Amino acid sequence: MKLFDFFKRKTNISIQIKPLCICKKSIEVTPYYLDNTEQLSIEEITSELKEWTRTGTLDRDEIYDSMIKKLDTIKDSITCTKELYNNSNIELCSEGLELSIKLCNYCIGKKYDSVKFVKSKTKYYFNYFTDQLEYWKTFNEYKEAESLEKSGLFENAIKKYLDLLESHIPLGSIYYESPFYLCIKIADYASAFNVYNYLKTNFDKTNNKTLESILNDFTNIICSLETNENMYPEINAKIITIIKDTPGILQSDLYKSFDSKYKESLRFIIQCFEKSQRIKREKSGRSYKLFLN
Incomplete structure (x- = not known):
């Protein structure tokens, strides 16, 4: 595909791919301009394209051209199948991401990065493969959790789901x-x-x-x-009694009155009580003092 054809199809040259999910951990080392949010006008692009088309610099660069063609081939090879554990897409996206970074660094070395439309085009590939790689990694983790759920391993499935939400922003x-x-x-x-x-x-x-x-x-x-009174009724009643008998008790001390396996449930119920204004909490060090309203 010729450069002008590529950009003519994109009237908004601030090229961005709508992410399917967002990774909480970004790649540590990337070419400098991939972190920029430079906006390009169609006039700037047209002017630069005319100049570079006249000189034919990129058309004569076989290395640049081969990397672009390879990236397009990889992009076209990514499937939309929702099969369990689509590792082939992850491998393709990883390959594409690695090559897109290599392309960016090649352009910097050849000083093509002084041309805005080159930065936009190479950044497009980087953004595309970054988003796709994150999407397929997240989807695979989801399918693993779903498989555990279908097998009746509910606690393991919930842990896997929560690990996914901890690591990603789907x-x-x-x-x-x-x-x-x-x-x-x-x-x-x-x-x-x-x-x-x-x-x-x-x-x-x-x-x-x-x-x-x-x-x-x-x-x-x-x-x-x-407001569901059937949710842990005995625990609910005991929490209220303890707070009534010991106004200002620390939340961390209240936990000691229950089996340790209920700690997360206790935290949830106390948050519910606070939101429904049955109790109030006052920050005290690393914990909270609890009072009835």
């Missing part, structure tokens, strides 16, 4: 809905609240519309759980 609904509703199904309300918190944090970071819709649904469910 923007698809399935990554939150599957673990959340599984937690509700087996009455693991503490883990359900953890999923809710990941969702809320990720929405705050991305302002993604899909996450906003799920967040609204989950918020309604969380509120219904908070």
